[in-house]
Amino acid sequence: MATMRILTASGLFLAFCALGLLAMAISTDYWYETDARRHRERCKKYASKRNDPGYIYISNQNLPLRMLPKIGGVDTVEPSGGTLLRAKREFLPPASAMESRCSRRYNSTVTGLWRKCHREGFDLETEDLIFKGLLQRCTPVKYYYSSANIPRNLPPNVTKTIRQDEWHALHLQRMTAGFIGMAVxxxxxxxxxxxLGCWNHNELMQYVAGLLFLMGGTCCIISLCTCVAGINFELSRYPRYLYGLPEDISHGYGWSMFSAWGGLGLTLLAGFLCTLAPSLHTPHTTAAHKPRQENGIV
Incomplete structure (x- = not known):
């Protein structure tokens, strides 16, 4: 009996902690973070390079490899005896590649279920615009379809693809918010x-509570997996130059996401303890003695 009470109380305490972690994750905006400081510095260095006549800018990181010319349609052989394999490579020149990457402004942001905010102290220009009131610190996440998100002056097939991706991304966002709300x-x-089951010493209510915890954990799993799938889908959308991130921008999940995963683990553990506790209780049965007349004694 004491073991059952300890397990039930532990399960309820873990469920209460899980509620706190999930509420903290839902109310904060640190689910997904990006850091564009290194990309900004590279673009500033590229923009401030010398552009006077007669100056040639050569990037040491993007120098092409030297290849020996063909003689009579056959590749030349190096003195060491190794044959150079020719492969057709298509790449942009270093200058045009940097211009295409720096033409779009990337900000250091944090994203939650309800808002997307600029990270404080990461960009002085953005902080100055926010201080002057020309830029908002946070913008709400839209859970409805809006054609304003689609760029203009694009080919019809690209516009159709973007519209379909917008609907798919919106569906994933709705599933994430809906299932985590159901879980809580x-x-x-x-x-x-x-x-109430502990107060009334009702084992059936305690068992039902454990099943509800496991059901809530299942909804939380669906929500978190959908959130991860939605982020990966956003990064792989077409066209890449509009929705992808350059390699020098670091991004990852924030502490709100890990808080939600911690709440999920505590919920499943609470469900296991609350469903296990009633099975450890052995009811005490008292033997009923028959009257003497029924035992054959007159």
């Missing part, structure tokens, strides 16, 4: 049922 509601209801 189910866990809260299970916690109330578990507390």
């Amino acid at each position: 509601a189910i866990i809260l209801f299970g916690w109330i049922v578990g507390v």
Whole structure:
């Protein structure tokens, strides 16, 4: 009996902690973070290079490899005996590649379920615009379809692809917010049922609370997996120059995402403890003695 009470109380305490972690994750904006400081510095250095006549800018990081010419249609052989294999390579010159990357302004941002915000202290120009009131620190995440997100002056086939991707990304965002809201509601209801079961010493209510915790954990798993799939989908959308990130921009998941995963783990553990506790209780049965007349004694 004491073991059952300890397991049930531990499960309810873990479920309460899981609710706190999930509420913290939902109310904060650090699900996904980007850091564009290194990209900004590279673009500033490229923009400030010498452009006077007679000056030739050569990037040491993008120098092409030297290849020996063909003689009589046959590749020449190096003195060491190795044959150079010729491969057709298509790449932009270093200058035009840097111009295409720096033509779009990338900001250091944090993104949550409800807002997308500029990171404080990461860019002095952005901070100055925010201080002057010309730029908002945070913008709300839209959960409805808007054609204003689609760039103009694009070919019809590209516009159709972007419109379909917008609907798919919107569907993933809605699933993420909807399922994590369902998870919090189910866990809260299970916690109330578990507390009432402990108060009334009702084993069935405690078992139901454990099942509700496991159901809430399942909804939380769906929400977090959908969130990860949505972020990966956004980074791989077509065309890449509009939705992809350059290699020198670091990005990853923030502490809000890890808080949600921690709440998921505590929820599943609470469900396991609350469903295990009633099975450890052995009911005490008292033997009923028959009257003497029924035992054959007169």
